[in-house]
Amino acid sequence: GAGVSQSPSNKVTEKGKDVELRCDPISGHTALYWYRQSLGQGLEFLIYFQGNSAPDKSGLPSDRFSAERTGGSVSTLTIQRTQQEDSAVYLCASSIQGETQYFGPGTRLLVL
Amino acid sequence: DAKTTQPTSMDCAEGRAANLPCNHSTISGNEYVYWYRQIHSQGPQYIIHGLKNNETNEMASLIITEDRKSSTLILPHATLRDTAVYYCIVRVYSGAGSYQLTFGKGTKLSVIP
Numbered sequence: 001g002a003g004v005s006q007s008p009s010n011k012v013t014e015k016g017k018d019v020e021l022r023c024d025p026i027s028g029h030t031a032l033y034w035y036r037q038s039l040g041q042g043l044e045f046l047i048y049f050q051g052n053s054a055p056d057k058s059g060l061p062s063d064r065f066s067a068e069r070t071g072g073s074v075s076t077l078t079i080q081r082t083q084q085e086d087s088a089v090y091l092c093a094s095s096i097q098g099e100t101q102y103f104g105p106g107t108r109l110l111v112l
Numbered sequence: 113d114a115k116t117t118q119p120t121s122m123d124c125a126e127g128r129a130a131n132l133p134c135n136h137s138t139i140s141g142n143e144y145v146y147w148y149r150q151i152h153s154q155g156p157q158y159i160i161h162g163l164k165n166n167e168t169n170e171m172a173s174l175i176i177t178e179d180r181k182s183s184t185l186i187l188p189h190a191t192l193r194d195t196a197v198y199y200c201i202v203r204v205y206s207g208a209g210s211y212q213l214t215f216g217k218g219t220k221l222s223v224i225p
Binding site for chain 1: 208
């Protein structure tokens with residue numbers, strides 16, 4: 001079946017611009033996670049959605065970062081006023097609650 | 113958090129078994145051990161997971177010691193496509209239904225022709 005998909009695959013933007021990253025989870029998966037991976041580093045948790053519950057935003061690094069999940073399916077991660085330190089691979093994972101997380105291919109963000 | 117310790121890198125000859133060790137001495141009784149791998153420029157790929165029994169699937173086998181303080185991932189016949197960074201993760205409950213995964217540095221496995 002179809003896995004987790006993310007778009008765009010790559011995004012180059014100028015410092016100060018806003019970007020939106022999209023994640024389409026596996027159908028039927030109620031849990032959705034966003035992580036980011038900076039060059040040569042491990043994964044950093046950003047935000048977690050579960051069904052209609054309030055999201056766990058504890059990993060968002062600043063108020064420039066926000067995310068939403070519409071209709072319990074597609075999620076969008078928005079970064080406002082991008083900075084060079086935001087350059088990273090942004091990964092989305094989905095799961096049935098409490099079970100194995102499956103990752104998408106990621107979006108490579110480069111802020112110039 | 114239960115932390116894991118893995119060797120930084122390993123080599124394996126093509127066609128031979130690759131045995132990747134992981135120490136997780138502070139693991140709690142209800143925490144699962146997960147293995148993922150990441151091939152360059154791709155998202156992490158799930159391999160296998162277990163609680164206390166040994167597990168096998170089409171990709172690999174997972175051997176967990178009886179005291180659960182360490183485990184070994186076995187790729188029975190390594191191919192060049194298995195060259196990747198392998199992550200051993202103890203999955204910890206983060207609250208409110210969330211299980212954040214903490215990836216360390218992993219083991220860079222190089223399969224050599």
